[in-house]
Amino acid sequence: MENDVIHIEYEKFSSFIKDCIKNYSRGHFFLISDEERDAGETFPFMIEVKGLKKTLGAVATVVSSGMNEAGERGVEVEFSFDDESRNFINGTLKEIVIRRYGGLWGTKLSNLF
Numbered sequence: 001m002e003n004d005v006i007h008i009e010y011e012k013f014s015s016f017i018k019d020c021i022k023n024y025s026r027g028h029f030f031l032i033s034d035e036e037r038d039a040g041e042t043f044p045f046m047i048e049v050k051g052l053k054k055t056l057g058a059v060a061t062v063v064s065s066g067m068n069e070a071g072e073r074g075v076e077v078e079f080s081f082d083d084e085s086r087n088f089i090n091g092t093l094k095e096i097v098i099r100r101y102g103g104l105w106g107t108k109l110s111n112l113f
Contacts (some may be wrong), residue, residue: 056085
């Protein structure tokens with residue numbers, strides 16, 4: 001399989017934060033895709049959030065392929081953010097979340113990574 005960078009784009013900041021709390025906190029993320037990927041395969045991915053001036057970089061490792069709870073085909077991956085993205089999340093992004101949603105959510109977000 002090609003080792004192309006996968007791009008994930010969020011149109012809404014709130015959708016990104018919701019996914020952070022729901023999916024990233026587990027260390028797993030489900031990517032909706034028709035592409036077949038093998039367990040153990042690694043690939044880079046980038047997360048872009050509309051209005052956020054930083055693209056977040058990570059490396060994903062395929063855990064499994066198949067259908068999610070909603071019946072969508074894709075792959076379940078474990079991931080880790082690169083150091084620059086992790087520092088951004090725990091610094092600037094945490095501050096943005098605290099301003100928008102309060103200290104509780106900012107603390108929860110920074111504790112995820």
